[in-house]
Amino acid sequence: MISQMAIDFAEKEIRPHFMEWDESQYFPVEVFKKLGELGMMGVLVPTEYGGSGFSYNEYIVVIEEISKVCGSIGLSVAAHNSLCTGHILQFASEDQKKKYLPKLASAEWIGAWGLTEANTGSDAMRMKTTAVKDGEYWVLNGTKNWITHGVSGDVAVVLARTGELLDSHGITAFIIERSTPGFEAGKKENKLGMRASETAELIFSDCRVHESQVIGKVGEGFVQAMKVLDGGRISIGALSLGIAKGALDASIKYSKEREQFGQAISRFQAIAFKLADMATEIEAAEMLLYQAAYLKNNGLKCTKESAMAKYYASEVAVRCATEGVQIFGGYGYTKDFPVEKFYRDSKLCTIGEGTSEIQKLVISREVLKG
Ligand SMILES: Cc1cc2nc3c(=O)[nH]c(=O)nc-3n(C[C@H](O)[C@H](O)[C@H](O)COP(=O)(O)OP(=O)(O)OC[C@H]3O[C@@H](n4cnc5c(N)ncnc54)[C@H](O)[C@@H]3O)c2cc1C
Numbered sequence: 001m002i003s004q005m006a007i008d009f010a011e012k013e014i015r016p017h018f019m020e021w022d023e024s025q026y027f028p029v030e031v032f033k034k035l036g037e038l039g040m041m042g043v044l045v046p047t048e049y050g051g052s053g054f055s056y057n058e059y060i061v062v063i064e065e066i067s068k069v070c071g072s073i074g075l076s077v078a079a080h081n082s083l084c085t086g087h088i089l090q091f092a093s094e095d096q097k098k099k100y101l102p103k104l105a106s107a108e109w110i111g112a113w114g115l116t117e118a119n120t121g122s123d124a125m126r127m128k129t130t131a132v133k134d135g136e137y138w139v140l141n142g143t144k145n146w147i148t149h150g151v152s153g154d155v156a157v158v159l160a161r162t163g164e165l166l167d168s169h170g171i172t173a174f175i176i177e178r179s180t181p182g183f184e185a186g187k188k189e190n191k192l193g194m195r196a197s198e199t200a201e202l203i204f205s206d207c208r209v210h211e212s213q214v215i216g217k218v219g220e221g222f223v224q225a226m227k228v229l230d231g232g233r234i235s236i237g238a239l240s241l242g243i244a245k246g247a248l249d250a251s252i253k254y255s256k257e258r259e260q261f262g263q264a265i266s267r268f269q270a271i272a273f274k275l276a277d278m279a280t281e282i283e284a285a286e287m288l289l290y291q292a293a294y295l296k297n298n299g300l301k302c303t304k305e306s307a308m309a310k311y312y313a314s315e316v317a318v319r320c321a322t323e324g325v326q327i328f329g330g331y332g333y334t335k336d337f338p339v340e341k342f343y344r345d346s347k348l349c350t351i352g353e354g355t356s357e358i359q360k361l362v363i364s365r366e367v368l369k370g
Contacts, residue, residue: 049105
């Protein structure tokens with residue numbers, strides 16, 4: 001039922017407009033409000049806080065079905081659910097949860113999550129944004145880059161340095177509302193793909209945040225962020241799976257219709273074997289994803305498994321989208337067919353929430369422990 005709801009929504013509300021949004025880099029806030037009404041912006045949030053109260057299985061299905069049609073919307077749904085909302089859900093106080101989760105789950109408020117900075121992406125621990133205590137307030141200064149919903153987000157969870165450089169307990173997470181003086185949006189990025197998902201800077205200039213906005217304890221932010229990413233990586237895996245399946249579905253259809261040398265191109269083994277590879281890799285990615293989801297649903301450690309799922313699924317998305325363009329030939333190189341957009345969008349999956357290289361670092365660290 002959830003899968004059908006996501007499919008119906010994507011066909012009715014996203015498919016007719018996604019190319020227009022892509023071309024103009026328009027972030028369709030109204031679509032997220034409608035997704036909120038259907039419970040898709042608070043998939044993992046318990047019902048007592050106004051969410052849907054589902055598990056990672058339903059969450060994967062929602063992101064996958066939306067991403068089969070448009071990766072940008074899938075990415076924004078994933079970032080809102082897993083990062084901002086996910087951080088508050090996992091680590092905030094009861095008062096903070098009661099205040100923010102109902103607004104986020106209904107999409108009355110759009111959420112952002114700021115870890116990355118211009119010079120600290122993979123190496124986030126070297127962040128330069130600082131928070132200095134002044135009475136009951138923390139004063140934040142610095143700039144976060146590449147933040148999904150950096151302009152339109154109504155609230156952001158922001159990681160800032162409160163201790164020594166390179167101290168994993170020297171970073172703290174804050175909930176910061178858009179209206180807070182000293183907090184503004186900066187430059188919006190002009191991107192290769194995922195163009196309808198807004199990506200922008202968050203700028204903090206003597207931004208005073210009350211101590212009640214700290215999530216958990218001072219100094220726990222980095223450790224919290226790494227755990228948030230364990231779940232977030234499952235969502236990027238689901239985004240990747242949707243893009244890969246979208247590219248495969250389009251390629252199967254086209255290869256049966258397109259004729260060359262008097263027959264459908266699907267009858268050429270060179271094309272049929274591409275479809276076989278795509279289908280096999282997609283199933284393997286799906287298994288990895290559900291394995292990570294199983295662990296996460298049962299409160300078990302899933303650092304290695306979610307990194308594996310994200311790493312493999314994202315590389316599969318890029319391979320499937322690339323083969324999709326090849327199967328479409330010249331038509332695949334135009335904006336008249338969906339595969340060029342899958343091709344552009346897929347690349348983000350091997351970069352966001354930890355590049356493929358960083359996933360391999362995480363996986364190798366875990367396997368070497370044993
Ligand atoms: C569309 C989009 C949305 C995003 N949304 C958010 C968001 O909402 N919030 C947020 O905080 N961030 C967000 N990000 C940032 C994203 O998480 C970073 O871009 C990503 O972590 C990589 O960091 P970087 O871009 O600085 O690359 P770098 O860290 O500079 O990496 C450059 C290259 O070096 C490699 N590399 C780096 N370190 C190592 C190493 N130790 N070993 C081997 N190779 C290495 C990388 O794999 C990569 O190939 C977003 C990014 C994009 C593009």
